[in-house]
Amino acid sequence: MRIVIVGLGVIGGSFAISLKKAGYHDVYGIDTDPATIEKAKSAGIIVDGNASGEAFLRQADLTVISLYPRLIKGFLEKNRENFKPGSIITDATGIKMNLLREIEGIIPETVDFIFGHPMAGREKKGIDYASAEVFRNANYIITPTEKNRPENIEILKKIISDMGFGHICAVTPEEHDELIGFTSQLPHAMAVALINSDKEGRNTGLFIGDSYRDLTRIANINEDLWSELFLGNKENLLMAINNFEIELDLIKKAVFENDRETLCRFFRKSSSRREKL
Amino acid sequence: MRIVIVGLGVIGGSFAISLKKAGYHDVYGIDTDPATIEKAKSAGIIVDGNASGEAFLRQADLTVISLYPRLIKGFLEKNRENFKPGSIITDATGIKMNLLREIEGIIPETVDFIFGHPMAGREKKGIDYASAEVFRNANYIITPTEKNRPENIEILKKIISDMGFGHICAVTPEEHDELIGFTSQLPHAMAVALINSDKEGRNTGLFIGDSYRDLTRIANINEDLWSELFLGNKENLLMAINNFEIELDLIKKAVFENDRETLCRFFRKSSSRREKL
Numbered sequence: 001m002r003i004v005i006v007g008l009g010v011i012g013g014s015f016a017i018s019l020k021k022a023g024y025h026d027v028y029g030i031d032t033d034p035a036t037i038e039k040a041k042s043a044g045i046i047v048d049g050n051a052s053g054e055a056f057l058r059q060a061d062l063t064v065i066s067l068y069p070r071l072i073k074g075f076l077e078k079n080r081e082n083f084k085p086g087s088i089i090t091d092a093t094g095i096k097m098n099l100l101r102e103i104e105g106i107i108p109e110t111v112d113f114i115f116g117h118p119m120a121g122r123e124k125k126g127i128d129y130a131s132a133e134v135f136r137n138a139n140y141i142i143t144p145t146e147k148n149r150p151e152n153i154e155i156l157k158k159i160i161s162d163m164g165f166g167h168i169c170a171v172t173p174e175e176h177d178e179l180i181g182f183t184s185q186l187p188h189a190m191a192v193a194l195i196n197s198d199k200e201g202r203n204t205g206l207f208i209g210d211s212y213r214d215l216t217r218i219a220n221i222n223e224d225l226w227s228e229l230f231l232g233n234k235e236n237l238l239m240a241i242n243n244f245e246i247e248l249d250l251i252k253k254a255v256f257e258n259d260r261e262t263l264c265r266f267f268r269k270s271s272s273r274r275e276k277l
Numbered sequence: 278m279r280i281v282i283v284g285l286g287v288i289g290g291s292f293a294i295s296l297k298k299a300g301y302h303d304v305y306g307i308d309t310d311p312a313t314i315e316k317a318k319s320a321g322i323i324v325d326g327n328a329s330g331e332a333f334l335r336q337a338d339l340t341v342i343s344l345y346p347r348l349i350k351g352f353l354e355k356n357r358e359n360f361k362p363g364s365i366i367t368d369a370t371g372i373k374m375n376l377l378r379e380i381e382g383i384i385p386e387t388v389d390f391i392f393g394h395p396m397a398g399r400e401k402k403g404i405d406y407a408s409a410e411v412f413r414n415a416n417y418i419i420t421p422t423e424k425n426r427p428e429n430i431e432i433l434k435k436i437i438s439d440m441g442f443g444h445i446c447a448v449t450p451e452e453h454d455e456l457i458g459f460t461s462q463l464p465h466a467m468a469v470a471l472i473n474s475d476k477e478g479r480n481t482g483l484f485i486g487d488s489y490r491d492l493t494r495i496a497n498i499n500e501d502l503w504s505e506l507f508l509g510n511k512e513n514l515l516m517a518i519n520n521f522e523i524e525l526d527l528i529k530k531a532v533f534e535n536d537r538e539t540l541c542r543f544f545r546k547s548s549s550r551r552e553k554l
Contacts, residue, residue, distance in 0.1 A: 119486035139483055169483045179484045182475065187488040190467055192547040193524035197517075198459065205554045206416055206446045207456045209396035211464040213554070214491045220551040223544040227537045234532055240474075241529050245522065247470035252518050255511055260504045267500040270469040274497040277482045277490070 002026045004053060004060040005046070006075065008036045010122050011092050012066030013130025016045035018163035021132050028056040036127050057082040062159070065091045069228055073102050085110040088152050092118055094180060094225075095233040096143050096173035112152045116142045117176065118165065119184075123220045137166035141180075143173040181236030186244055188226060189237070191219040278436075279303045281330060281337040282323070283352065285313045287399050288369050289343030290407025293322035295440035298409050305333040313404050334359040339436070342368045346505055350379050362387040365429050369395055371457060371502075372510040373420050373450035389429045393419045394453065395442065396461075400497045414443035418457075420450040458513030462506060463521055466514070468496040 003024060005012045008031040019027050029040050029049030037049040048056070057063060057079055065072055072091065083089065089111050093099050096115055107113045120138035122129045140160050144153055157168050171179070195216045198204050204212075230237055247266075254262040280301060282289045285308040296304050306317050306326030314326040325333070334340060334356055342349055349368065360366065366388050370376050373392055384390045397415035399406045417437050421430055434445050448456065472493045475481050481489075507514055524543075531539040 119484065121486065139485060141484060167483050171484075179479075179481070183481060183485045183489040187471065187492045189525065189528050190471065190492065191488075192543055193521055193528055194464065194467065195547045195550045196543060197520040197524040198550065202456075204456070204460060206444050207396065207418060207448075208416060208460045208554070209398065211468075211495045212460040214494060215464045215467065216547075216551055216554065217491055218488045219547040221544045221548055223541040223548070226544060227540040230528075230532050230540060231535055231537060234535070237532060238529060241525065243474040244470055245525070247474040248466060248518065248522070251466050251470055251507075252515060255507050255514060258508055258511070260508060263504040263507060264500040266469055266473060267498045267503060270472045270493075270496040271498055271500070273472045273475065274493055277485070277493065 001061045002028070002059055003062045003064065004028045004030060004056045005064045005066060006030045006053070007066040007068075007071075008033075008040050008046075008049070008127050008130075009066060010125050010127070010129045010134075011118065012064070013040065013045070013127035014120075014132065014134050015064055015066060015092075015163070016040060017043075017130055018132045018135050019159075020045045022159075022162035022164070024159070024162070028053070028060070030056065039127050054079070054082045058084055060084055061087050062156075063087065063089045065089065065093075068225060069093045069095065069099055069232060072099060073106065076103055076106050080106065080108050083108055083111045087111050088156060089113040090116045090142075090156055092116065094184065094229045096176050098232045100173055112147070112149055114142060114144055114148050114153060114156050115173065116140060116156070116160070117180070118160075123218060123222070125222050125225075132164060136164045140165040140168045141176055142168065142170050143176045144170055145173075177233050178236045178239075181233050182240040182243075185226075185230060185233060185237045186240040188218050188221060189230070189241060190244070191216050192221065195219040278338045279305070279336055280339045280341065281305045281307060281333045282341045282343060283307045283330070284343040284345075284348075285310075285317050285323075285326070285404050285407075286343060287402050287404070287406045287411075288395065289341070290317065290322070290404035291397075291409065291411050292341055292343060292369075292440070293317060294320075294407055295409045295412050296436075297322045299436075299439035299441070301436070301439070305330070305337070307333065316404050331356070331359045335361055337361055338364050339433075340364065340366045342366065342370075345502060346370045346372065346376055346509060349376060350383065353380055353383050357383065357385050360385055360388045364388050365433060366390040367393045367419075367433055369393065371461065371506045373453050375509040377450055389424070389426055391419060391421055391425050391430060391433050392450065393417060393433070393437070394457070395437075400495060400499070402499050402502075409441060413441045417442040417445045418453055419445065419447050420453045421447055422450075454510050455513050455516075458510050459517040459520075462510060462514045463517040465495050465498060465503060466507070466518060467521070468493050469498065472496040 029046040030053030040046045306323040307330030317323045397411045
């Protein structure tokens with residue numbers, strides 16, 4: 001099976017490394033940065049690569065698009081005629097509904113675009129931070145539509161599983177975006193708000209434990225990508241923030257009223273939910 | 278130097294293990310649970326121990342009180358006459374002002390009580406979860422008062438450093454409680470509110486990445502201890518929650534208004550603060 005990865009950043013690069021480890025050796029890369037292509041070739045994780053990649057696309061059984069969401073439409077328009085008929089396309093985009101609306105009319109009828117989302121990432125960007133470890137035992141969400149062929153879904157699942165992912169779940173694009181607003185975008189908004197609410201100029205690093213360190217890790221954030229994700233999933237994110245604030249206000253009220261029993265009830269609920277996770 | 282640890286839970290037990298690794302072998306334990314004393318003795322991290330410990334206290338140069346905050350007053354009252362004159366007492370309590378007010382009049386004049394707070398812990402309680410690793414390179418805050426003798430502060434700092442802690446900071450008890458409301462109690466309130474704001478019955482674990490996992494780790498929480506810490510530091514915690522909510526609402530507003538530039542500004546601020554941490 002010949003695979004082309006479009007965009008060899010931290011995610012696309014991790015695809016390439018994981019595929020190689022899984023025994024997929026017929027892998028090619030498309031990236032606008034010549035240095036990135038060179039690194040990927042020297043590392044032996046792609047056979048070859050370049051910026052346009054038309055020739056690779058024409059022979060690829062699977063195309064993995066790992067671009068910023070806003071670049072996907074342009075890439076598809078430019079390459080409509082280049083995809084191999086009968087081949088599979090997938091993506092790694094963090095939100096789905098917006099993308100679906102945007103590219104609905106331009107996916108060629110001859111290819112099978114199965115949308116997916118690896119639930120793993122790094123704060124840092126670029127191929128230098130790519131690794132197979134980031135995907136190990138992680139979750140993968142796919143959002144198949146009725147257009148997708150069942151046998152192609154199985155092929156894609158097999159590859160995902162070979163790369164080392166732990167669980168593969170299929171949900172609708174609507175469910176995906178609602179879930180992701182809660183499990184991914186809300187935590188990022190919380191981390192940013194937490195560290196930004198610190199007093200200016202205080203040497204807080206000397207007074208922290210693991211909790212603050214863990215909760216602010218993702219406050220170091222790729223602004224291009226995450227502003228796009230936040231705004232592209234606006235309604236779901238706002239709903240998730242509101243639901244979270246309701247719970248936080250309940251804690252605030254219990255503290256204000258010295259209501260120990262209510263606080264303990266919240267803690268028992270959160271502990272039991274965390275243990276089930 | 279003879280040391281007595283009062284309360285061999287996850288923190289007291291970690292003190293015992295770390296002290297042993299650092300070459301302090303004259304260490305005794307006081308704990309109301311006979312099984313805990315037995316475990317500590319078999320592990321070779323205390324020479325001896327029992328529930329009352331009067332005889333140990335009479336010969337101890339340093340007493341480390343690692344009890345639930347609400348138990349400290351009773352312990353001091355009961356043992357006023359038992360502490361060795363000229364010895365040092367320290368604690369591991371997560372809030373200071375309440376405790377200071379509570380025990381102000383009952384600290385014997387013959388001992389030097391230097392308050393401290395190791396910024397490390399575990400979600401789990403009990404000696405089975407104790408380890409030296411939990412303290413390695415962690416922060417330690419001490420809150421000396423003018424009553425403390427400088428040479429005793431140096432002795433305590435040396436022991437803390439020997440146990441493997443990374444940084445030792447001295448601040449006032451007021452500063453400590455304000456800092457801790459922000460760096461420790463607020464993150465715990467956030468983690469609890471996050472997981473409690475999830476939809477009931479949803480199999481969320483299949484759709485999460487590291488961010489949700491990291492942000493909810495401390496939602497598995499010891500309800501006795503943390504309800505006491507939240508209520509004992511009420512004003513500082515409420516202030517920290519309010520400041521956090523102000524920042525979160527600014528993010529919410531920027532998302533609502535599709536204000537990408539403002540979002541990116543928040544992300545740059547949070548990234549720069551996180552990198553400095």
